[in-house]
Amino acid sequence: MDFTLSEEQLMIQQAAKDFAQNELLPGVIERDETQKFPSELCRKMGELGFLGMMVNEQYGGSGLDTLSYVLAMEELSKVDASASVMVSVNNSLVCWGLENFGTEAQKQKYLTRLASGEIIGAFCLSEPEAGSDATSQKTTAIDKGDHYLLNGTKNWITNGGSAEVYLVIAQTHVEKGHKGINALIVEKDMKGFEIGPKENKLGIRGSDTHSLLFNDVKVPKENRIGEDGFGFKFAMKTLAGGRIGIAAQALGIAAGAYELALKYSKERKAFGTEISNHQAIAFKLADMHTKIQAARNLVYQAAFDKDTGKDYTLSGAMAKLYASEVAMETAIEAVQIHGGNGFVKEYHVERFMRDAKITQIYEGTSEIQKIVISRSILKD
Ligand code: CAA
Numbered sequence: 143m144d145f146t147l148s149e150e151q152l153m154i155q156q157a158a159k160d161f162a163q164n165e166l167l168p169g170v171i172e173r174d175e176t177q178k179f180p181s182e183l184c185r186k187m188g189e190l191g192f193l194g195m196m197v198n199e200q201y202g203g204s205g206l207d208t209l210s211y212v213l214a215m216e217e218l219s220k221v222d223a224s225a226s227v228m229v230s231v232n233n234s235l236v237c238w239g240l241e242n243f244g245t246e247a248q249k250q251k252y253l254t255r256l257a258s259g260e261i262i263g264a265f266c267l268s269e270p271e272a273g274s275d276a277t278s279q280k281t282t283a284i285d286k287g288d289h290y291l292l293n294g295t296k297n298w299i300t301n302g303g304s305a306e307v308y309l310v311i312a313q314t315h316v317e318k319g320h321k322g323i324n325a326l327i328v329e330k331d332m333k334g335f336e337i338g339p340k341e342n343k344l345g346i347r348g349s350d351t352h353s354l355l356f357n358d359v360k361v362p363k364e365n366r367i368g369e370d371g372f373g374f375k376f377a378m379k380t381l382a383g384g385r386i387g388i389a390a391q392a393l394g395i396a397a398g399a400y401e402l403a404l405k406y407s408k409e410r411k412a413f414g415t416e417i418s419n420h421q422a423i424a425f426k427l428a429d430m431h432t433k434i435q436a437a438r439n440l441v442y443q444a445a446f447d448k449d450t451g452k453d454y455t456l457s458g459a460m461a462k463l464y465a466s467e468v469a470m471e472t473a474i475e476a477v478q479i480h481g482g483n484g485f486v487k488e489y490h491v492e493r494f495m496r497d498a499k500i501t502q503i504y505e506g507t508s509e510i511q512k513i514v515i516s517r518s519i520l521k522d
Pocket of ligand 1 (some may be wrong): 155231237265267268272275276277280298299320374375378379381382455504506507510513514
């Protein structure tokens with residue numbers, strides 16, 4: 143497979159790299175410590191077109207392909223995975239979902255502002271009792287004629303406190319199981335919608351994760367996405383692409399940790415020579431480099447499949463499964479190579495280690511990816 147990047151793709155990669163180095167890096171340790179969401183940086187990313195990368199220009203997006211998006215995700219994630227998850231959710235879950243399944247009126251009202259970065263969005267599927275088992279939705283959206291009455295709780299919602307627009311999955315017809323689920327567009331200031339406490343997290347601490355509470359929220363019928371009962375399919379189809387974004391994030395975390403470890407190993411001396419001259423370290427670097435390249439190939443392949451109209455459910459799941467494992471492994475090894483310094487915040491790698499873990503959990507755990515992969519290869 144030829145993944146030679148075009149001039150435009152190289153430019154986007156460079157722009158993301160520059161932004162990450164110049165804008166994200168300076169405050170990244172402080173944001174991690176204080177769990178501060180980078181709203182100002184978020185605005186700047188919107189101005190640069192990073193928040194609606196694949197959205198058609200007619201709706202305020204950048205009109206780019208998925209490969210450009212994963213290149214940007216990798217570069218941003220090499221420095222700050224908290225900022226990049228916000229980018230990923232806005233691009234591949236919220237904007238992509240609305241552009242592909244929303245009505246023209248929904249696109250005009252919401253997508254244009256989301257794609258330009260004027261506002262950001264959140265994707266609300268997980269619940270206290272419906273994480274991996276996503277069909278077990280307890281949040282209800284009862285049909286009241288011209289509106290739905292929304293009640294329930296959502297958990298671990300990325301951009302939860304800072305979004306203006308929320309795509310909420312809820313059960314309308316309990317007797318129909320997953321075929322009775324709907325996806326609704328909820329606005330932040332709708333009566334009865336409450337943002338719950340911010341989660342105190344192990345990693346991606348700069349991202350804004352909240353629970354959400356819906357108490358008799360009246361959502362107009364025109365805010366339903368797709369036909370009645372399309373909500374679960376909407377979530378699955380959207381997540382299939384979202385997983386490519388998270389795979390790219392995991393790749394970026396791995397590559398970022400590796401680059402720091404490589405540099406450190408050429409500077410740090412032990413037993414009279416740079417530690418990279420010791421085979422114990424050189425072999426670790428060799429393994430890291432090889433696995434990162436393999437992960438990159440899987441991520442690019444999934445993006446290529448999506449861009450060329452092929453089914454990307456399998457390739458996206460494989461990319462996420464493998465890249466997130468490589469992210470975790472590489473970050474742990476980067477800490478090991480840094481020795482005592484690896485345990486200290488100023489050297490960044492301990493943050494990579496904490497941030498890597500979530501890539502094996504959100505948008506479908508590694509175990510869920512194995513369900514998706516095994517079902518796909520066994521179905522014929
Ligand atoms: N595209 C289209 N339809 C799909 C699909 C896909 N990729 N995957 C499943 N479906 C459809 C199935 O065809 C089926 O429809 P029919 O009955 O009409 O055939 C329906 O969805 C139900 O599918 P299953 O029978 O396979 O359902 P299941 O309960 O056995 O399992 C699952 C499905 C794959 C395990 C699913 O529940 C799943 O993906 N769980 C993980 C949820 C997840 O990823 N959560 C992440 C939260 S979002 C997040 O993390 C965002 C963030 O903030 C970072």
